[in-house]
Amino acid sequence: MAEDPLIRVRGLVKSFQGVRALDGVDFEVARGEVVVVIGQSGSGKSTLIRCLNGLVEPDDGEILVGGTAVDTHSQREWRLLRQRIGMVFQDYSLFPHLTVLRNITLAPIRTGRASPAEAEALARELLARVLLPEKADAYPGELSGGQQQRVAIARALAMRPEVMLFDEPTSALDPETIQEVLDLMRSLARDGMTMVIVSHEMGFAREVADRVVFIDRGRVVETGPPVAIFRDAREERTRAFLAKIL
């Protein structure tokens, strides 16, 4: 029997002051799968990914994590789930008043995951992994955008999440630093991390995605392996979008 998807979403609906951001979205991510979500600006990608960790509360629809339905109104339930779901934002959102090390150790310590010593050891391990071992005592403001984003990824990884959500992680970066972040995400994918990535980096999507999901006007228009989407999209809207962006 097939394992339950790690995250499954059915009939997700969300409106903002009359604007339908999500209009009945079905979506799922299997354990170990890398899903890249593509679509025009304003199509609902962020709203979808933010529903997956409770930052946006849907008006309707259901979300199952590990086969269990989430009470989407319960902030307490989301708080516990968020300890298993990492999130990386476009603007990194590092805490500017804390050193890199403290940014990374804050949540493991404060959620009771780890002792300060354990958290620090893990943080140093993760900093080595994101190739910034010498930046432990730096403040975010002293780092380049790409370095900050790598720290933000390390911060999320420090909670040892089962899945990582990325909302346009390279959109705010200078072209020179985009690759260092994409390289890191590639290596996470290779290590089997489950990932949902909203991205406009089509080359990257083609290379690392197990599956691509194209969203338009709050609906999933088409989904499939990268070749099927990038070469042989069935839907006209998908082809039109790709023609514009590629």
Added chain:
Amino acid sequence: MAYQFDFAYIIANGPALLQGLAMTVLVSVLSIALSVIVGVVGAAVRVFRVPVLSQAFAFYVDFIRNTPLLAQIFFIFYGLPSIGMGLSIFWSGVVALTAWGGAYNVENMRGGFLAVSKGMREAALSLGLRPLLYLWLVAIPLGLRVAIPAMLNTSVSVLKNSSYLQAIGFGELTFVAMERVAMDFRTLEMFASIGLLYLGLVLLLSFLARRLEHRLQSPFRTA
């Protein structure tokens, strides 16, 4: 005949002035510290729209800002005893100044909280932190940085306004001066002295606040 400025008179009254100064410092430091706490708590309640409490703080802020401080002091010292909540002169003074400074600090800190981006909250929540931990570890330290200059102004006002407490017989600097003047009529010497002492205190307070601000800003300077 030219007025003879009498330095010896000031020296002779030195001990009394120092005692008044000590009381001024004590009531001001206590009130400033407490009013910062009131400000942070009140602003958090306002910004996070805690039901009932948020409205209560809004009313409190409006009430304090739209009534004279002297009336507030009289209310606390003369009014509260009639409902069985009488306080000593000292604590009436602390409560009055704290209530006054706290109201302004609610607004100062509210501005600080509003300057903390929504992304900080989302980042903290996304890590599975409780909202109160976000407040304590992220919003308060970041918001305070922004609010400190305004809070310094309020604190200076609290210090200066402590002189109103002489009206209820609180033995602070102004009270000491008034008492001496009533006996000796050396108004110029006395009021010049306390003027200089107040000025010194305000400069010291500004200096300390700037040091604190400098320290809190250090992570940002390198940016």
